Amino acid sequence: MKEMQTITDQYGPLLAKEALRLGAIRLRPDDPFTWASGYRMPIYNDNRQLLASPKARSVIAEAFAAMLKALGFDPDNIAGTATAGIPHATTLADKLQKPLSYVRSAGKDHGLSQLIEGLGPEGSYQGSKVVLIEDLISTGGSSIKAVDAIVQAQGVCPYTLAIFTYGFQASVDAFATLNPACSFFTILEYDSMVRTALASGYVDAKGAALLKEWRTDPFAWGENHGFMPVKK
Numbered sequence: 001m002k003e004m005q006t007i008t009d010q011y012g013p014l015l016a017k018e019a020l021r022l023g024a025i026r027l028r029p030d031d032p033f034t035w036a037s038g039y040r041m042p043i044y045n046d047n048r049q050l051l052a053s054p055k056a057r058s059v060i061a062e063a064f065a066a067m068l069k070a071l072g073f074d075p076d077n078i079a080g081t082a083t084a085g086i087p088h089a090t091t092l093a094d095k096l097q098k099p100l101s102y103v104r105s106a107g108k109d110h111g112l113s114q115l116i117e118g119l120g121p122e123g124s125y126q127g128s129k130v131v132l133i134e135d136l137i138s139t140g141g142s143s144i145k146a147v148d149a150i151v152q153a154q155g156v157c158p159y160t161l162a163i164f165t166y167g168f169q170a171s172v173d174a175f176a177t178l179n180p181a182c183s184f185f186t187i188l189e190y191d192s193m194v195r196t197a198l199a200s201g202y203v204d205a206k207g208a209a210l211l212k213e214w215r216t217d218p219f220a221w222g223e224n225h226g227f228m229p230v231k232k
Contacts, residue, residue, distance in 0.1 A: 001070070003070040004067065004070050004071075004185060007067055007070060007187075008063075008185075008187060008188070008189070008192070010063075011059055011062065011066070011187050012188040012189065012192045012193075012196075013192065013195075013196045014059050015056065015060065015163070015188045016188055016192060016193045016196035016197070018050065018053055018055060018056040018059065019047075019049075019050060019056070019188070019193070022050060022052055023049050024045065024046055024048075024049035024050045025043065025044075025193060026043070026045075027042060027043055027197055027203055028042055029042040029203065029206075029207040029211055029214075030207065034230050036232075038229045038230040038231060038232045039222055040221075040222030040227035040229065041214070041221070041222065042210060042221070043166075043211065045136055047084055047135040047136055048084055050163070057087070057088070058091075059187075060088050060091070060092075060163060060187065061088070061091040061092050061095050063187040064088070064133065064161050065092065065095055065096060067161055067185055067187075068131065068159075068161075071159060071185075073129070073131065073158070073159055075096075075129045075131040076125075076128035076130065077100070077101055077128050077130045077131075077155070078092050078098050078101070078130075078131060078133060079100075079101045079102060079103055079116070079130050079146070079150060080102045080132075080133045081102070081103055081132065081133070081134050081142065081143070082103060082104045082105060084134075084136070085102070085134050085135050086102045088133055088135065088163065089102065089133035092133060099118070100118055101116055101117060101130075102116070102118060103115065103116050103146040103149050103150065104116070104117070105142065105145075115149050115153075116149060116150070124153045124154040125150065125155035125156075126154055127154055127156065128154075130150050130155040131159050131160070132146055132150060132160040132161070133160075133161055134146075134160055134162035134163070134184075136163065136165070137160075137162045137164075137165040137171050137186060138165075138166055139170040139174060140168075140171035140172075140174030140175055140184070143174070143175070143184065144174050144175060144182075147160060147178055147182045148178075151180065156180075157180075157182055158180070158181065158183065159182065159185065160175075160182055160183070160184040160185075161184070161186070162187075163186065163188060164186055164187070164188045164189070164190075164193070165186040165189050165190065166215065166218075167189055167191065167215060168215075171184070190215055191212075191215075194208050194211050194212060210225070
């Protein structure tokens, strides 16, 4: 989609610069991070750091609004994933003057046991059009659970918008299982982030090459370069 590519070309590098500056994206190809899985990885992403910058929050909201316009989709409700998607869904909902909801990772264990908050006394979307706002799409697992929850709550959710994606095939495959269909789009994708990091001097050419290599086989990358997994 040409118009969507124009949007990501405009906003992606701006967001990448802010993410690298704020530490929302950290790159250490020569001294990899240890992820919760124990694997050594050259990137660490924590989009909560973006909340510290009004500029970053504004760029995200503007980009999401432009994406919705390009898609020709005027949602009745903006839904954020808990917790990292909530602030950006809130900013977008305020910008567009739309109702806001958010999807929990699991239902509450007390009261009405809601999985989705902000639905009002009806307890459902009642056929409303919903866009899901995510912070990160990795393998896509948490996102499709949120989409499923929206559909179960009688919401029509054909699109998920996210800040960043690693670009793993697993996320494409996960979204392909959804019925009704839901497509995802991100402001910033991995290759664009690497190009921005190289252009800004955050990494050198060797580091950029290592980062590109990681994306092709992330779980073997560390061991291939002598960084053994940490047993937990």
